[in-house]
Amino acid sequence: MLTGVLRVARESSFSGLNNVAAYSLLAPEFDTCFGFTEREVESLLTRSGRLERLPSLRAWYNGYLFGDTVVYNPWSVLNFRSTRCGRIASRGAGGRT
Numbered sequence: 001m002l003t004g005v006l007r008v009a010r011e012s013s014f015s016g017l018n019n020v021a022a023y024s025l026l027a028p029e030f031d032t033c034f035g036f037t038e039r040e041v042e043s044l045l046t047r048s049g050r051l052e053r054l055p056s057l058r059a060w061y062n063g064y065l066f067g068d069t070v071v072y073n074p075w076s077v078l079n080f081r082s083t084r085c086g087r088i089a090s091r092g093a094g095g096r097t
Helices: 038-047 051-061 074-082
Strands: 064-066 069-072
Touching (some): 038 051, 038 069, 051 074
16 A cells, blocks of 8 residues: 555556556545544454543544544554553644544
8 A cells, every 4th residue: 555645657567566546535435444433443442441531532633534434543543542541642643624
C-alpha cells in the first residue's frame, strides 16, 4: 500500500511500477479502510480494560469523517492504548474534517 503518493505520470510498460490501481479514501466502498472504526476503537479499549476512557478519546481525537463513516487515526489510538495510564497525546492527533 502506498499512501500520500501523487500520480504525476501514467505507468508504461517500461516503468518500474506496472498495473497500479488507485483507490481514493473518498470512494464509499473504502470508508473503513484507512483507519479504525468506532466499533474497532471500542473493542480495543474493552480488551485493554479502558472502555471508560472512550469519551475522552472521542473528544480529543474526534476522528475523521470519510463519507458517512467516522474513522480514527490508528497511530493515535494505539499510542493511547499502549500508555500505562491511557493519557491523551497531542502529537499526531486528528480532527474531523
